[in-house]
Amino acid sequence: MKKYIEGSMAVADAVNLCRPDVISAYPITPQTHIVEDLSQLHADGKFKGQFVNVESEFSAASVCLGAVATGARSYTATTAQGLLLMAEVLFNIAGMRLPLVLTCANRAISAPINIWTDHSDAMALRDCGFIQLFAENNQEAADLHYMAYKISEDNSVRLPVMVNMDGFLLTHAFEPIDIPTQEEVDAFLPPYKPEYYLTTKHPITMGSMVGEDGYMEVRHYLEEAMKNAFPVIEKVTNEFKQKFGRYYGTFVDSYKMEDAETVIVAMGSVLGTIKDAVDLMRKNGVKVGALKVRTFRPFPEKHIREALNNVTNVAITDRASSVGLGGILASELKGALYGYTSVPNVTSYIVGLGGRDITVKTITDIAGQAGAKFDSSKFVELDKEFMKKGDEYLKTI
Amino acid sequence: MEQKKHLLAPGHTACAGCGLSMGARMVIDAAGPNTIVTNCTGCLEVFTTRYPQSAWEVPWIHSLFENSSAIAAGVEAALVALNRTGEAKVIAQGGDGGTADIGLQSLSGMFERGHDVLYICYDNEAYMNTGIQRSSQTPTWSNTTTSPTGKVSYGNPTRKKDMFKIAVAHDVAYAATATVGWDMDLKKKVQKALSIKGPKYLHVLVPCPLGWRVENKMTIKVSKKAVSTGLFPLLEYENGKITATRKITPEPVLEYLKMQGRFKHLMGDSPEAKAKLAEIQKIADENIARYELKA
Numbered sequence: 001m002k003k004y005i006e007g008s009m010a011v012a013d014a015v016n017l018c019r020p021d022v023i024s025a026y027p028i029t030p031q032t033h034i035v036e037d038l039s040q041l042h043a044d045g046k047f048k049g050q051f052v053n054v055e056s057e058f059s060a061a062s063v064c065l066g067a068v069a070t071g072a073r074s075y076t077a078t079t080a081q082g083l084l085l086m087a088e089v090l091f092n093i094a095g096m097r098l099p100l101v102l103t104c105a106n107r108a109i110s111a112p113i114n115i116w117t118d119h120s121d122a123m124a125l126r127d128c129g130f131i132q133l134f135a136e137n138n139q140e141a142a143d144l145h146y147m148a149y150k151i152s153e154d155n156s157v158r159l160p161v162m163v164n165m166d167g168f169l170l171t172h173a174f175e176p177i178d179i180p181t182q183e184e185v186d187a188f189l190p191p192y193k194p195e196y197y198l199t200t201k202h203p204i205t206m207g208s209m210v211g212e213d214g215y216m217e218v219r220h221y222l223e224e225a226m227k228n229a230f231p232v233i234e235k236v237t238n239e240f241k242q243k244f245g246r247y248y249g250t251f252v253d254s255y256k257m258e259d260a261e262t263v264i265v266a267m268g269s270v271l272g273t274i275k276d277a278v279d280l281m282r283k284n285g286v287k288v289g290a291l292k293v294r295t296f297r298p299f300p301e302k303h304i305r306e307a308l309n310n311v312t313n314v315a316i317t318d319r320a321s322s323v324g325l326g327g328i329l330a331s332e333l334k335g336a337l338y339g340y341t342s343v344p345n346v347t348s349y350i351v352g353l354g355g356r357d358i359t360v361k362t363i364t365d366i367a368g369q370a371g372a373k374f375d376s377s378k379f380v381e382l383d384k385e386f387m388k389k390g391d392e393y394l395k396t397i
Numbered sequence: 398m399e400q401k402k403h404l405l406a407p408g409h410t411a412c413a414g415c416g417l418s419m420g421a422r423m424v425i426d427a428a429g430p431n432t433i434v435t436n437c438t439g440c441l442e443v444f445t446t447r448y449p450q451s452a453w454e455v456p457w458i459h460s461l462f463e464n465s466s467a468i469a470a471g472v473e474a475a476l477v478a479l480n481r482t483g484e485a486k487v488i489a490q491g492g493d494g495g496t497a498d499i500g501l502q503s504l505s506g507m508f509e510r511g512h513d514v515l516y517i518c519y520d521n522e523a524y525m526n527t528g529i530q531r532s533s534q535t536p537t538w539s540n541t542t543t544s545p546t547g548k549v550s551y552g553n554p555t556r557k558k559d560m561f562k563i564a565v566a567h568d569v570a571y572a573a574t575a576t577v578g579w580d581m582d583l584k585k586k587v588q589k590a591l592s593i594k595g596p597k598y599l600h601v602l603v604p605c606p607l608g609w610r611v612e613n614k615m616t617i618k619v620s621k622k623a624v625s626t627g628l629f630p631l632l633e634y635e636n637g638k639i640t641a642t643r644k645i646t647p648e649p650v651l652e653y654l655k656m657q658g659r660f661k662h663l664m665g666d667s668p669e670a671k672a673k674l675a676e677i678q679k680i681a682d683e684n685i686a687r688y689e690l691k692a
Contacts, residue, residue: 021475021478021479022474024474049478050475050478052470052471052474053510054467054506054510055502055505056503058463058464058467058502058503059467059470059502059503059506062464062468062471062503063467063468063470063471063474065464065468066470068471068475069458069468069472070475070476071475071479072474072479074471074475088461089464092460096460198433198458199433199456199484200431200432200433200455200456200485203453203454203455203456204456204457205446205451205457205458206457206459207436207442207458208442208447208448208451209443209446209448210448
């Protein structure tokens, strides 16, 4: 049934339909509406599990870790500073191979403090061992949660999943969202039945100390689990498509790329704007397309390479920057193309940091620079007045 | 008589005379097999769970240094959500650093939310796992590697953070202090705590021969001296009241301090050393008066 609701409410509804046993979270803008909505579902008796209101994101992640280790399906949500405060626990959850679903309402990292859309938070945690999926719109954001639990709890994977949705642009946007029935979700997502968990019936030791004789092997299995996630993500995405009739691509999704000479690559809600820009440019006879990277971890090198096989120019937009390197998606995508004889020209653009609007013109300008020299730290559309004042001030000190 | 099997099995890698290993064994034996344990990073985790071995006969989990209480909160919430509360009691444990320093926030959160968890702090009065660095539980004028004695230093200048009072301030269901020197008292307190629903706190003094610079065989004796001098009162808080569970005929603190190399620098005749000793005596005297410890 379609409901005209806010993105956060859609996610809260979706999470509740996944029947989590324990939810623990700490409020932080722009994630707050998700946990407020879940709290209300709890207060109304619609979410029947335990809701643990904690004193920090660090404890929220820790409560979830303890709950999953005891055999409970668990959920948390956060963003930006909260995600960074969770960082130590998130590495631990992945290392201990505990399935968990976390929603990240993507937001900029301080300083300067800024609460608006940005991918710096998720990018900073790209090495923590979470599967990372990026939603383009609110229907996809909600749907990713049903799929995320199924991927996360698969025995060959057993890795936590971070569902990324752009803060405000998605979390606070109202759209008509199809929310399935409990029966439909139950038929898709079976109850969580872990192979091992903390129980007095069969005492086990979890989180033991592993020295140089085994640490590398354990970390190797973590890497293998990420590889195992490829076929599982594919299987779950296809099963979702069959049962619910919705499909957003698996690892990447291409838009008007059949004969495209230039392709814009991006993640998240900006794909909507990019598609509008592609339509506009196509009307003017420019052979341009768009590639959405939907699964960032595991990084779909093969799928990206195949998608860009016959393309002349690739322009990558990053909504984050690795300070000292530049665009992260750009850097990883370039790596994916290394060693192949027929590779496109690649350009990199840092766009939309801290909630800066990315407009159709931003995208058409970028497409117009196709074939330019690669510059991994090119910040697009910097404010000229601001920069003039800033440069003048810097000369005085 | 048949020897009872310990729930913390022998063969782990703790130092000889380790007070922490004794305390942890006493606690889990008193708690029994229907217990799930969460553990901070530290000596206890290192010497009991070196992969591929484990000394724990009960379900046990270690995550990080500072989140034993929050992990325990998650375990308890899961047991409630899954209708498994009858299966096990939950014990969270950690050392003095993991409890009173880096883990204090998550401990406070666990208390405040009222989780049905018993938290045990094994206090050996410094970061022993990393090599005897001071913590907020290091006693006044103790010599540690980060509060060393020197030409202008007599060691750690601060006073022990009072974790018992901090627990009581959270209005916990039960709080107590204990030490391995008085094992029956310790076991009784564990069992009483576990019979009460809600958040509980037990602070256990566990001498570390290596860090305290005492002989391995002196662990029990030195822990008893901490009690008999008034420096470590054995207390209990229940039903809103604090009571002393062990009255003493106070001995001078010198009797306790002179057993330990970490206070060796206070043993001279200099006026400074005498002044420092008097300061420590004053701490004991205050405890004796506040908790009416005199027999």
